Amino acid sequence: MSEELRGRSAIVTGGARGIGLVIATELTRLGAKVVIVDSGVTIGGASESPDLALRVAASLPGAVGLAGDIADEAVAQSAVRLAQEQFGAVDILVNNAAIIRDGFVFKANLEAWDAVIRTNLSGAFRLIAAATPAMRDQVKAGRAPGAIVNLVSTAAIYGNFGQAAYAAAKGGLIALTRVAAHDLARSGITSNAVIPFGATRVTESIQPANEAQAAYKAKALEVSPVYVAQLVSFLVSAAAAHINGQLIGARGRELFLFSQARPVMTQRVPVGGLDIAAMAAAMKGFETHFTDLVTDLEVFSADPVL
Ligand SMILES: NC(=O)c1ccc[n+]([C@@H]2O[C@H](COP(=O)([O-])OP(=O)(O)OC[C@H]3O[C@@H](n4cnc5c(N)ncnc54)[C@H](O)[C@@H]3O)[C@@H](O)[C@H]2O)c1
Incomplete structure (x- = not known):
């Protein structure tokens, strides 16, 4: 049996369900010990089964559970302490816990915004800080x-x-991934971001608004998250010690290396700048390189490779 992660100690947030549980299971299969931190909430973050982490960890050899909200600083610190006390160290941190509360920007719900940013972005920062x-x-x-x-x-x-809130939090988390990669590079600690695709309760909850979305959902429900877990396991292994600050996706048997925004064209403006008409003329040069306003639904509409 391949045990590349033997002796390593991990924390997986949101590890009691969905993709997080598949990651926690794969890490233990590879010999790592895992602290599963999970508050047992609904997709939207409402309390549902608070002892889920404890129940799930009890049935996963090599895991211990911590029931709690990762955005609570005391919980983040407890997770680290638990890893140190039970497994002697903290080597691996997988920030996976997230919630979703959608709504158009023109019907803004500030409470939903705060809750999503708190879990999906600040929660990850709490763990990184701890x-x-x-x-x-x-x-x-x-x-x-x-x-x-x-x-x-x-x-x-x-x-x-x-x-708005979900995408902004995840965008913030990509930026946080890069900053952590810079800040920790001298210690040899890596920080990478993974874009997962995998059937979970979240995929099941999609309410298709049209036929294209219904077809997308049907395909998404066939995608096993196990390949995401394998990618994560690789990224935390010694074999990936040289990979830092990257954005990599897994959708079934396809892996994607994502680009990260960089200038794609440069133009110099004259001293004193450009008036609006001249700016419009200058922009013409950029327009062939503009980024299409599409969603992932169009971009990933091809059949997944299962
Ligand atoms: N499923 C997909 O295809 C997909 C696509 C893109 C991104 N993702 C991301 O992958 C990750 C896992 O998604 P999933 O589909 O497995 O979600 P899920 O809702 O099935 O599981 C999330 C888990 O996180 C826990 N959690 C939520 N808030 C928490 C908090 N504050 N403290 C502790 N635990 C908390 C929940 O209790 C749950 O067990 C998320 O970051 C999600 O945004 C998933």
Whole structure:
């Protein structure tokens, strides 16, 4: 049996269900010990089964559970302490927990915005803040450097109807991934972002608004998240020690390396700038390189490779 992660200690947020559980299971299969932190909430973040993390961890050898909200700083610190006490260190952090509360921007719900940013972005930051001092100290003490993987979404890159808070949080998490990659590079600790595709309760909950969406949902429900878990496991293994600050997707048996925004064209404006008419003329040069206003639905409309 391949046990490349034997001796490694991991924290997986939202690890009691969906993609997080598949990741936690794959990490333990590869020999890692895992702290599953999960608050057992609905897709929208309402309390549902608060002891889920404890129940799930009890039936997964190599895992311990922590029931709690990752956006609560005390819970984030408890997760790190638990990993240290039970498994002797904290090497791997997988920020996977997230909630969704959609609504068009012109019907803004500030409470929904705050809740989504709190879990999906601030929660990940809490864990990074709690875990990385220990991760750096471990390296100084001679332990092999660890790794962070943040689960993000195509919504952050393409945008999606009604997903202001979710897409903004995931976009923020991509930026946080890059900053952590820079900040931790000297310690050899990596930070990468993964865009997952996989059938979970979230996929099941999609309410198709038209035939194209219904077809997309049917295809999405066939995609196993196990390939996402394999990608995450690779990124936290010694084999990926040189991969840092990257954005990689997994959809069934397809892996995607995503580009990250860089200038694609440059123009110089004269001293004193351009008036609107001249700016319009200058923009013509850019227009062939403009980014299409499409959502992931159009971009990933081809059949998944199962
Ligand atoms: N399913 C997909 O195809 C897909 C696509 C794009 C991105 N993602 C991302 O992948 C990750 C997993 O998605 P999923 O479909 O498995 O979701 P899910 O809703 O099935 O599972 C999320 C888990 O996170 C937990 N959680 C939520 N808020 C929490 C909090 N504050 N503290 C602790 N635990 C919390 C929930 O209780 C749940 O067990 C998420 O980050 C999601 O945004 C999933």
